[in-house]
Amino acid sequence: MIMKLLVLFVASLLLTGSTGMALAQYDTLAASSPTASSTPAFKSNPQVKEIADRIKLQEARITAAMSDGKLLAGPGEDLRKKLSAIRLELQVDIRQNRKNGQQGLTGDQIQQLNSELNANLTTLRQDKHDIASPANP
Numbered sequence: 091m092i093m094k095l096l097v098l099f100v101a102s103l104l105l106t107g108s109t110g111m112a113l114a115q116y117d118t119l120a121a122s123s124p125t126a127s128s129t130p131a132f133k134s135n136p137q138v139k140e141i142a143d144r145i146k147l148q149e150a151r152i153t154a155a156m157s158d159g160k161l162l163a164g165p166g167e168d169l170r171k172k173l174s175a176i177r178l179e180l181q182v183d184i185r186q187n188r189k190n191g192q193q194g195l196t197g198d199q200i201q202q203l204n205s206e207l208n209a210n211l212t213t214l215r216q217d218k219h220d221i222a223s224p225a226n227p
Contacts, residue, residue, distance in 0.1 A: 137194045138184065144207050145177055148214065155218050165217045172210050176203060 152169050155161035161169075183199045195203070 135194045137200055138180070141180055141195075141200070141203050141207070142177075144204075145173055145180075148173055148207065148210060151211075151214060155214065160218045161214070162217075165213075169210055169214055169217070172206070172213075176206050176210070179203065179206075 149170070152161065152166050152173075156163065156166045180195075180203060183195055183203075187193070187195065187199075
């Protein structure tokens with residue numbers, strides 16, 4: 091019981107730290123953009139906001155599943171690493187597009203990010219299912 095609480099505490103600290111870092115990077119990206127003052131706020135871009143919201147929602151789902159015992163720490167951390175990679179890809183795409191004079195994301199980039207998020211969500215659901223209904227020997 092104590093070990094489970096310790097794991098949950100550490101997991102919540104990691105999530106809080108990674109979410110805080112992500113939000114800080116998200117805000118820094120908006121503030122550091124050379125065209126930020128002449129365009130709507132970075133966060134108001136609906137394409138980017140939708141992807142960022144999906145990332146946050148998946149982080150919350152992973153945390154809830156881990157704290158409910160429906161997801162083990164190892165698979166949970168793997169899913170979080172995938173989310174971090176998706177977040178980084180989002181940031182890189184936006185920076186590259188801004189360098190090229192384009193706002194937001196291209197259709198291909200949106201499709202790619204959504205595909206990666208869909209795959210991550212499918213894995214989360216499968217991992218939760220595997221814990222909830224272990225195979226009978």
